[in-house]
Amino acid sequence: SQQGEEDPQALSIQEGENATMNCSYKTSINNLQWYRQNSGRGLVHLILIRSNEREKHSGRLRVTLDTSKKSSSLLITASRAADTASYFCATDAGAQKLVFGQGTRLTINP
Amino acid sequence: EAGVAQSPRYKIIEKRQSVAFWCNPISGHATLYWYQQILGQGPKLLIQFQNNGVVDDSQLPKDRFSAERLKGVDSTLKIQPAKLEDSAVYLCASSFSGGARNTQYFGPGTRLTVL
Numbered sequence: 577s578q579q580g581e582e583d584p585q586a587l588s589i590q591e592g593e594n595a596t597m598n599c600s601y602k603t604s605i606n607n608l609q610w611y612r613q614n615s616g617r618g619l620v621h622l623i624l625i626r627s628n629e630r631e632k633h634s635g636r637l638r639v640t641l642d643t644s645k646k647s648s649s650l651l652i653t654a655s656r657a658a659d660t661a662s663y664f665c666a667t668d669a670g671a672q673k674l675v676f677g678q679g680t681r682l683t684i685n686p
Numbered sequence: 687e688a689g690v691a692q693s694p695r696y697k698i699i700e701k702r703q704s705v706a707f708w709c710n711p712i713s714g715h716a717t718l719y720w721y722q723q724i725l726g727q728g729p730k731l732l733i734q735f736q737n738n739g740v741v742d743d744s745q746l747p748k749d750r751f752s753a754e755r756l757k758g759v760d761s762t763l764k765i766q767p768a769k770l771e772d773s774a775v776y777l778c779a780s781s782f783s784g785g786a787r788n789t790q791y792f793g794p795g796t797r798l799t800v801l
């Protein structure tokens with residue numbers, strides 16, 4: 577079964593706006609990762625946040641982690657058409673194994 | 687650095703036929719994963735190899751799915767016989783080693799359609 581649950585399932589915004597996606601999970605984790613998947617392609621790693629970190633930035637991406645609430649959020653600022661993709665959170669609970677959520681489908685409208 | 691290679695990219699078969707997928711991980715990556723991704727869902731781990739040994743195959747339908755990683759490098763995933771519900775994208779990923787970082791690098795996937 578999948579541990580992470582993303583919210584919303586789908587998000588449509590205008591280019592230039594910010595996009596926020598949320599992920600909730602059930603068990604203790606070592607780290608949480610976000611991946612992007614463009615249509616018909618494999619997944620691309622975006623960012624990793626360790627369980628002892630609360631916030632991390634990478635370019636236009638900002639990830640937060642609240643282990644007490646077992647939740648994470650991914651913020652994409654100043655969105656571009658190229659950001660249109662599905663975004664997945666994945667939790668690493670050990671044994672080098674990632675468990676993926678169902679994903680958020682993000683559409684950026686020009 | 688070359689990425690994870692998979693072939694074929696697309697495959698269409700009829701139910702009860704057999705099919706095989708091939709994956710070549712990034713050079714030096716000890717851990718290799720096969721995922722099944724059904725349309726509209728996230729990837730589900732089928733099997734995980736560490737070198738040529740199986741670490742986790744708890745979600746692999748062993749009555750019809752098999753996988754091997756000879757010599758700890760490339761890997762094949764086989765389905766025999768295929769069912770309609772096996773229609774999905776099969777993703778291969780690799781990572782350098784375990785530990786807390788475990789960043790996985792994915793191939794482009796093989797889209798399987800079972801008719």
